[in-house]
Amino acid sequence: MADASSQIARTVATAPPGPFREFWSSFKENRGAVIGLVIFASFLLIAIAAPLLAPYTPNAQFRDHLLQPPVWEAGGSWQFPLGTDPLGRDMLSRLLYGARFSFLIGLVVVGIASFFGVVIGVLAGFAPRWGDTLIMRVMDIVLSFPSLLLALVLVAILGPSLINAMIAISIVLQPHFVRLTRAAVLSERGRDYVTAARVAGAGPIRIMFRTVLPNCLGPIIVQAALSFSTAVLDAAALGFLGMGAQPPTPEWGTMLAEAREFILRAWWVVTFPGLCILVTVLAINLMGDGLRDALDPKLKRS
Amino acid sequence: MSTANPSGTSPETGPTTGPILTASHLTRHYEIGGGAFKKPAVVRALNGASFTLTPGRTLAVVGESGCGKSTLARVVTMIEPPTEGELSIGGKLIGPEGASRDRDLRSMVQIVFQDPYGSLNPRQTIGATLMEPLKLNRPEVKAEEREARAREMLELVGLRPEHFERYPHMFSGGQRQRVAVARALMLDPKILVLDEPVSALDLSIQSQILNLLVDLQDRLGLAYLFISHDLSVVRHLADDVMVMYLGRPVEQGPKEDVFAHPRHPYTRSLLSATPVADPRRKRNRIKLEGELPSPLAAPPGCPFNPRCWKATAECREAFPPYEGGVHSYACYHPLDADETMEALADAP
Numbered sequence: 001m002a003d004a005s006s007q008i009a010r011t012v013a014t015a016p017p018g019p020f021r022e023f024w025s026s027f028k029e030n031r032g033a034v035i036g037l038v039i040f041a042s043f044l045l046i047a048i049a050a051p052l053l054a055p056y057t058p059n060a061q062f063r064d065h066l067l068q069p070p071v072w073e074a075g076g077s078w079q080f081p082l083g084t085d086p087l088g089r090d091m092l093s094r095l096l097y098g099a100r101f102s103f104l105i106g107l108v109v110v111g112i113a114s115f116f117g118v119v120i121g122v123l124a125g126f127a128p129r130w131g132d133t134l135i136m137r138v139m140d141i142v143l144s145f146p147s148l149l150l151a152l153v154l155v156a157i158l159g160p161s162l163i164n165a166m167i168a169i170s171i172v173l174q175p176h177f178v179r180l181t182r183a184a185v186l187s188e189r190g191r192d193y194v195t196a197a198r199v200a201g202a203g204p205i206r207i208m209f210r211t212v213l214p215n216c217l218g219p220i221i222v223q224a225a226l227s228f229s230t231a232v233l234d235a236a237a238l239g240f241l242g243m244g245a246q247p248p249t250p251e252w253g254t255m256l257a258e259a260r261e262f263i264l265r266a267w268w269v270v271t272f273p274g275l276c277i278l279v280t281v282l283a284i285n286l287m288g289d290g291l292r293d294a295l296d297p298k299l300k301r302s
Numbered sequence: 303m304s305t306a307n308p309s310g311t312s313p314e315t316g317p318t319t320g321p322i323l324t325a326s327h328l329t330r331h332y333e334i335g336g337g338a339f340k341k342p343a344v345v346r347a348l349n350g351a352s353f354t355l356t357p358g359r360t361l362a363v364v365g366e367s368g369c370g371k372s373t374l375a376r377v378v379t380m381i382e383p384p385t386e387g388e389l390s391i392g393g394k395l396i397g398p399e400g401a402s403r404d405r406d407l408r409s410m411v412q413i414v415f416q417d418p419y420g421s422l423n424p425r426q427t428i429g430a431t432l433m434e435p436l437k438l439n440r441p442e443v444k445a446e447e448r449e450a451r452a453r454e455m456l457e458l459v460g461l462r463p464e465h466f467e468r469y470p471h472m473f474s475g476g477q478r479q480r481v482a483v484a485r486a487l488m489l490d491p492k493i494l495v496l497d498e499p500v501s502a503l504d505l506s507i508q509s510q511i512l513n514l515l516v517d518l519q520d521r522l523g524l525a526y527l528f529i530s531h532d533l534s535v536v537r538h539l540a541d542d543v544m545v546m547y548l549g550r551p552v553e554q555g556p557k558e559d560v561f562a563h564p565r566h567p568y569t570r571s572l573l574s575a576t577p578v579a580d581p582r583r584k585r586n587r588i589k590l591e592g593e594l595p596s597p598l599a600a601p602p603g604c605p606f607n608p609r610c611w612k613a614t615a616e617c618r619e620a621f622p623p624y625e626g627g628v629h630s631y632a633c634y635h636p637l638d639a640d641e642t643m644e645a646l647a648d649a650p
Contacts, residue, residue, distance in 0.1 A: 193420060196423075214425040
């Protein structure tokens with residue numbers, strides 16, 4: 001909770017048991033969350049260090065080694081530890097580079113969705129009743145569509161590309177942030193410290209973003225963590241449907257789509273990207289659950 | 303203290319000078335409910351309150367929950383404009399059209415809230431909380447001076463310098479309330495609205511905070527509007543008392559007069575309900591029948607008439623006019639001196 005507010009982070013060294021340490025001690029009690037955090041951190045490292053770890057560039061083709069099985073299967077070799085795909089590209093290298101795309105998608109989508117979602121949510125929380133109603137009904141309309149379908153429609157309008165897929169997923173995820181922020185703002189804005197800030201002369205913008213918002217960050221951070229996995233999953237789904245990252249981008253969902261026809265002949269071309277998506281999403285969700293328990297025991301599921 | 307407040311002003315603006323705040327017929331209505339097709343209901347939370355505040359003196363407002371005490375605090379602090387009536391603070395007039403809450407007015411009136419756990423921002427250090435009013439209202443004050451003043455203020459309210467960088471959750475209720483008082487004093491106000499400042503605290507802490515408030519009033523010549531439902535606290539602190547019932551002041555006057563000779567039946571029943579720590583003393587408690595009526599459907603006439611043992615037809619028709627001079631009351635059947643003797647027996 002505390003690490004989100006730079007103002008607190010600055011003074012945390014001098015304050016006795018800071019809010020951050022308090023948070024950490026309750027976070028580490030949840031073993032699943034710690035495992036999730038470790039996996040998440042190692043994926044992050046892999047994404048950053050992909051060019052150093054990968055034996056080949058992701059698009060290098062080895063025409064003599066089409067659909068070569070992984071090393072432990074008959075016909076596999078250490079040259080391509082996880083085998084090759086139908087175009088003779090090294091699976092391991094592509095998967096390592098794929099982590100970069102997943103993280104990029106997660107960060108950009110969560111960044112856009114949470115920024116706009118939080119701003120709109122705070123405005124809705126402070127708006128007069130008609131403004132609040134207007135904003136929330138628009139959000140309800142967005143929420144009433146199946147999220148992947150809406151993302152598909154948006155991508156169909158914008159044109160298939162990774163950027164457009166990220167924009168579409170952000171728009172789909174953003175109402176969750178609006179609702180959550182608004183609810184938190186509504187419960188905080190009646191508190192006396194907000195009135196006290198008003199009496200001290202704070203203007204509406206300052207009240208909204210300096211006084212109230214930092215006190216609403218707990219659930220928003222949790223939602224951001226959980227949205228990260230949704231974003232990775234949705235981007236993979238869009239990629240699989242041909243509406244996200246375009247070949248030859250080594251994005252996990254796109255890799256799945258490209259390998260679909262070889263599913264019976266070469267299990268490894270679909271299994272490994274699928275496994276990567278599964279493990280990443282699982283790790284992030286575990287971590288998000290731990291965050292939620294540590295930041296706000298009262299909040300069950302947003 | 304010298305920089306944090308021009309304490310030199312207190313001898314000149316002693317209790318003898320004129321009022322710093324004059325309220326006349328302050329009224330505040332709220333509209334609740336109502337939709338596209340429904341007329342909203344009107345709550346008359348505050349109805350025609352008139353009073354003055356003088357530097358160095360304390361006006362206590364008493365009454366049971368829901369009688370409009372906190373609404374009064376919000377109107378006087380200019381958090382909400384009055385629906386009707388006028389408020390004159392240091393010569394500036396604030397009417398229903400809303401106050402131009404400029405810096406000067408804001409600096410004149412500050413407030414201390416009831417709940418010290420809700421009134422401090424949990425994400426701000428004590429230092430940041432104290433410096434915020436200065437930062438917002440006196441941008442010309444340099445950062446170092448701001449900090450120096452905040453530290454001085456911390457000392458004035460009896461906290462230690464190392465508390466400056468701590469967060470509210472590390473403090474007890476009493477300490478938090480000291481911080482709240484310090485924050486209210488940062489702008490050198492002339493008027494302090496105290497909205498039940500001790501009712502959320504332990505008894506032993508209560509007296510510490512009350513003594514601090516008395517001490518600060520002496521040193522800084524502050525005018526207090528002290529809101530409370532605890533009559534023993536009021537007895538300890540107040541110079542003047544205003545008794546409210548369902549949004550209306552029903553009796554008002556110097557503390558000694560009101561406590562010794564209550565004229566309004568409600569005041570008397572309120573006084574008789576104060577617990578006395580003496581088992582042998584004769585207690586003549588007046589038990590009121592019925593509930594406090596909903597402010598949505600206040601009874602016509604005197605709002606106290608459904609529960610009053612002296613009510614007549616007259617009381618159900620119109621709100622009685624205020625009578626008496628310094629000690630004024632709104633009742634058609636004020637209690638006589640001999641009737642108040644019983645109440646006197648209860649009062650120390």
